[in-house]
Amino acid sequence: MPDEIPTSSRPRGRNWLSYAGAALAACAFFAFLFLFAIDLFAHNGNPYMGILAYVIAPVFLFLGLGLMVFGVWRQRRRARRAGLPVPSKIFARPENGREQALFIIIIAVFALCTAIGSYQSYHVSESVSFCGEACHTPMKPEFTAYKNSPHARVACVECHVGHGAENFVRAKMNGVHQLVGVMMNNYPHPIPTPIRNLRPARETCEECHWPNKFSGNLDRTFQHFLADETNTPFAVRLSLKVGGADSAHGPAGGIHWHVNASNKIEYISADDRRQTIPWVRVTDAKGVVTEYRAPKFNATPTPAAIRTMDCIDCHNRPAHRYASPNDAVDLAISTGAIDRALPWVKSNAVVVLTQTYDTEPHALENISTMLRSKYSSSPQADVLVQAVQNIYSKNFFPEMKADWRAYPENIGHKNWPGCFRCHDGSHAAVNDPKKKIPASDCASCHIFLAQGAGAELEKLNPRGDTFTHIDAPYTDFDCARCHTGAAAKE
Ligand code: HEC
Ligand code: HEC
Ligand code: HEC
Ligand code: HEC
Ligand code: HEC
Ligand code: HEC
Incomplete structure (x- = not known):
């Protein structure tokens, strides 16, 4: 044996x-x-x-x-x-x-x-470089935008990977999946958004931004320049009613009412990018449930399709914002990086940035050729080319097909529907069709402290002006049908 x-x-x-x-x-x-x-x-x-x-x-x-x-x-x-x-x-x-x-x-x-x-x-x-640089090509857009964001010092993992057992196994699985994708050169261009299984905002944003903190009103100036020969300045100074989410710290209302701990807002979206929202359900502090539907929407949402609204439904670009050509050029003119004295410069810079290019070097070369042909006699040509190329490199990633067009921004309503996805005046309560999600009243979200240029901007009106769009008073809230981030449609 x-x-x-x-x-x-x-x-x-x-x-x-x-x-x-x-x-x-x-x-x-x-x-x-x-x-x-x-x-x-x-x-x-x-x-x-x-x-x-x-x-x-x-x-x-x-x-x-x-x-x-x-x-x-x-x-x-x-x-x-x-x-x-x-x-x-x-x-x-x-x-x-x-x-x-x-x-x-x-x-x-x-x-x-x-x-x-x-x-x-x-x-x-x-480390941030592991997430942002180790797989350079696929993450380049997100990493570049991140470095230019207010969260440039917040590590990727703070927002993208969880602490609990479930979160790291999930992240691990995702990581392996992504690694295989990168090695096989088989990943989507651009990387799709939104991220379906992002950590809930409760565990990310709220670790630093205490949601109960009272924010009050926020004074913001949006500086623009028209697409005319003199690049006419036009600014809007708004007092945004951000409000608070907890009455212990001040009035709980305003824009942050949606994330008030005692309210629950749920919705479904009809598209992958969450741009069309046909159904919304509100459960308020007293437990009263109100269901809102867009016209012609009769289906019953499946529980799996329902999402609870949180910070990311408005702040969806806190770390990866791809500026639109219109906004980026406005900023560059307002800081002096682009000289406002150059005729038609606003319009021309937006047009060269809006073209579709296949690679970054190709784009930079074309930007240079096109702008030099327009401003060949100006001593400013070199500076202009460099400023526009700089905008391109920070916000456009043709290799990954990533730029503002691929990533909707939901915070406002100018270039994308944003708030207007629900606040379009058509979402009516099922049990009381006269009750709608509030819309059109501009002052429910912000008041116009001042608008225009120069001295006009110093005449503050604490009660709020009506918005003067170019020359005429304006009350249509559906701005994104003309404003796309590129040149505005008439
Ligand atoms: C302040 C929080 C925060 C930080 C820090 C952060 N991200 Fe994000 N990231 C987000 C949010 C929010 C989204 C969009 C989620 C959505 O809409 O579902 C996102 C989306 C993404 C996407 C998907 C594509 C897109 O743009 O929607 C990638 C890829 C990504 N992040 C990578 C990174 C990398 C790499 C870093 C570090 C260099 C990083 N993130 C740091 C919050 C963050
Ligand atoms: C690790 C801490 C941390 C986390 C997590 C975090 N933030 Fe921030 N956030 C900051 C810091 C720091 C600033 C910059 C504050 C400043 O400069 O005044 C900031 C700024 C902001 C601002 C103001 C941006 C501006 O344009 O001035 C917003 C809005 C914001 N965060 C939203 C979010 C959202 C939404 C999330 C979750 C996706 C998030 N933050 C996650 C720390 C964090
Ligand atoms: C209904 C949309 C919406 C939701 C939901 C929302 N916010 Fe906001 N938040 C805004 C708007 C609009 C502003 C005003 C600033 C702006 O327009 O960029 C703002 C402002 C802020 C600011 C102040 C920025 C500054 O410059 O001082 C912070 C911080 C912030 N939000 C964090 C959060 C966090 C954290 C959550 C989730 C608990 C959240 N927000 C949920 C729309 C929203
Ligand atoms: C998913 C749908 C949805 C989106 C997106 C949304 N809201 Fe709302 N909002 C609602 C609903 C529902 C109500 C409450 C309607 C009611 O029952 O009175 C509301 C109420 C409000 C109120 C009134 C709060 C109060 O004090 O009573 C403000 C202000 C507001 N929203 C601003 C915004 C802003 C600004 C944005 C974009 C940044 C936005 N909302 C995006 C659904 C939405
Ligand atoms: C549901 C809330 C809401 C309503 C209603 C609303 N707005 Fe706004 N609006 C916002 C928010 C939030 C921002 C800030 C966006 C940001 O931070 O980028 C904004 C920004 C703006 C801006 C500055 C945009 C820019 O980039 O220059 C203008 C102009 C404006 N709104 C006009 C209007 C007018 C006119 C109305 C009424 C017809 C209106 N809004 C109604 C939420 C609202
Ligand atoms: C019918 C189309 C149309 C609608 C709707 C519209 N705009 Fe405009 N808007 C224009 C045109 C055209 C210009 C002039 C473009 C230029 O000279 O740059 C313009 C210029 C502007 C400007 C100054 C220049 C710039 O590009 O930023 C602002 C700010 C603006 N609009 C905000 C709004 C807001 C906010 C709304 C919604 C409340 C809105 N517009 C709705 C067509 C429209």
């Missing part, structure tokens, strides 16, 4: 495979404990920590154990084939003192390397 054969008579050749497996398993276990401790005691736990500790380390642990078993199996098979007695013990210890010492030293060195390695990979994987 093979079982009775003493260990010392096992065939020549040590079972190094099993030893290596044991070392690997031991180190993985050690790494797990080490990472677990960091995760537990670290000042601010990092989401990738969880992935390393609970996903990667166990994978290596099982790999090590598997290697041990495989080593034994292989050794036994060899012995059997050679007609030698099959070793009895599943896993024989190294025989003599020297072998044991060697084995322990190897484990110790390996464990030390693992500790350093896992600590390093923890740092690397949490």
